[in-house]
Amino acid sequence: METLLPVYTFSPLFRPCFIAGIIAIIRIQMSRLNQKKLKKLAKKVWGNIKTVLLTIRRKLKLIIALILLFAVVLFLIVELFSVLLIKKLGWNYEPAYLRIIKGYTSSNLVGGRTEYHSWGSWNVSNYSGRIANNCFDIKYNFNSYGARDKERSKEGQNRTIVLGDSFTEGWGVPQDKILAADLEKLSGKEYLNFGVSGSGTGPLNEYVLYRDFASEFEHDAVLVGFYPGNDFKDNDPVAWGGSTTVYYRPFWKLTEDKQDIEIVYFAKQEEGKFLPGLEPENRTPHFKIYQGAREFSAFLNLLVVLQNYKISLSKQSATQFAYNLEVSEDAKQATLIAYDKFAQLIGDKKKYIFVIPAASDVFYYLKTGKAKVPQFEEFKDSLTSQGWQVIDTIDAFANLPEDKIPEYFICDGHWNYKGDQLVADYLHKIIDQ
Template identity: 30%
Template sequence: MSMASHFLKKLKFVFIQVIVLVIILELFSFVAIRWFHFGLPPKVYSTQFLPFFVDNDKTFGVWHYADTTTRHIGPCWNVEYQFNSYGARDDERQKVSDKKRIVFLGDSFIEGYGIDKEKRVSDLMEKNMNMECLNFGVSGSFGTTQMRLLYESKAKEFSHNAVVLSFFPFNDFLDDNYEFGKSFFYTQRRYRPYLVKDSTKDYQLVYHVDALEKSQAYPDSIPKRTAKDLLNDIYYSNRGIVGKTGALINNFTYTGAMAEFIVNRMKFTQSGTEQTYKSDVFSQKNTDAMDLFCHNVNKIKEMAGNKPVIVLLIPHPLDLMEYKKTGKSLLRDDLNKFGKSANIHVVDLLDAFAKLENPGEYFLPCDGHWSEKGNEFVAEVLQKKIQELNL
């Protein structure tokens, strides 16, 4: 056998090994993603999971697809979301019931961001208290103006005995800020309601995108990328040959999609430490934002009639760090004053979390939302308040 023939035979053997390895990696990645949901499928497949929130409600903007199931995958969570016939992440509910019921209004904390449904605050309380807890929480920049409109247009149609609404100052003030909403890339082309004072200092409801269909998060506006679109994007991009090859692998193979997911997760967990960021929202006075918050809560109270309204004051882990240093919170004090004057019940989670020995365990390790343990703790705290009210 000549040296050339020997070399070709060896090259063929190595080539076959590489092909077998590639096939094994692709099969392994396919199983990991499709069966165990370890990451998202490659973009070329049109059967990717639906977004878990969209701008599809003409009154309050962001909501969910009705009667659908999707999956939310993040840096440290992988959760299936199911939405009922009216678009809530909740069991199917009848509008009229002879059971005692609580309506939950709020953002991602109430919706159960990154948490299985049965491990959320509302589901835990329903199980422990033998009382139906209707969950109307939704992610996607959801402030108190939207909570009020959701209650008015949807939630109050369901018989209930009390209302619980979340207040997360870390971003709720900005969610209700019209000027910020127009400038922030995440919301500037979203269909969102805002309350803005006119020349007479009265609040007027405005939408800075004048039609639901013009929203960047409207279902039909979410781009549906075909294989041809993806190839064109890669070909005409400014990347070099290495970058284009990587993009091709990531967008068209399960191996690339899983590798990209792992790399992004590692980057996420390594970026940003407690020393890098801080939050001072609880230590500062924001009179205009607080006035708007109180206005919306008062409107909910008016619509609720004699039903108790409970405000759940939610801190971010960064808020807890600042609070432990000073022991003071101007915002919390203002909220308590408002609660007493308006007959609104305030549940102070800032103080409750600060008393814990290791509060970090009560939040997701890669995110500021509650972990399973955090949901259990909040459910216990809130349950005590509900029992005091003797609904």
């Protein structure tokens, strides 16, 4: 008897489902086999990788140790070379690790400059600091009364008071090589340095400084530096604009007939006020990081020092000449009145004004064939009529070989220690001989 299977067994849908199931079972089995093989292979590969990594790690430790040793040796060689070369170039720099050993700390004159005295910018007594910028890196020390000078008594014979701005103070020059120190060595006489940098030191600042303080020191002569580049503007309230209310310093105000000046102050006097920008707390994290790197690397400072020897000034590039007196008539008149008051205050003592040229002035002077500027010669004649002996030091530089002139300036146009020595020799021949 024929057996009849259920109809659904032979349904067209059954066959593909059955085949698909068989294929799925086969794939699952194959997958399990492949997974075992893959795991075994992966384990073997990872074992090989670990072996290689361990080998590399051992060798890497040795390589790193050798690199660090090489870096330390290279650092010491470069630092030693940098320190010696800086000294050879006549700069007064020591990296922080040497200063720490000697007990000297540096703060870039933060908290070292004040501006609350009647004459404006002055310095904190017994302060030690440092100025480091793109042109130089120099130690600064102020004595017990705030001058960049050795300690002086108020009594003494055959002494000269020296006043002026940053050139006279010795901007960027080691203290034992500034102008006053050089003059003292050459003459054997005392030259008391009251030159001061800051927010701009002009004739009125120097007059008030002498009147209210420097004149207390016994002396026989007064030597004042005059820089035409900014001394006409340093006490001009018009030139300062809105900044007059920021800085406590003397400004002039001409009378209606322009025959006299009144000394005026626009900012409020605050005892102990620091020069704006040099307050102890006014240091950003970025500045501290930058300064810290400079503090600890003689090589970084060597790069700065070398910029001093890259002055690109020449006859062709010099486009400004401070002696042209491109200032207002009021500024010229007020400056002459200030110097006249100064001369009267000094009285019968010898009084000298030495004219200060910047690097650009020297090259412009050469560019024009050492031509004298009539209006500046007239200005000097007016000073002479007041009783001043005026000494223009531009010829001290202009008589040098032109390719040697940059060696006497730092990169911002101030004199370096060689420039100070050159001017000291020039002045000494006139003043002391």
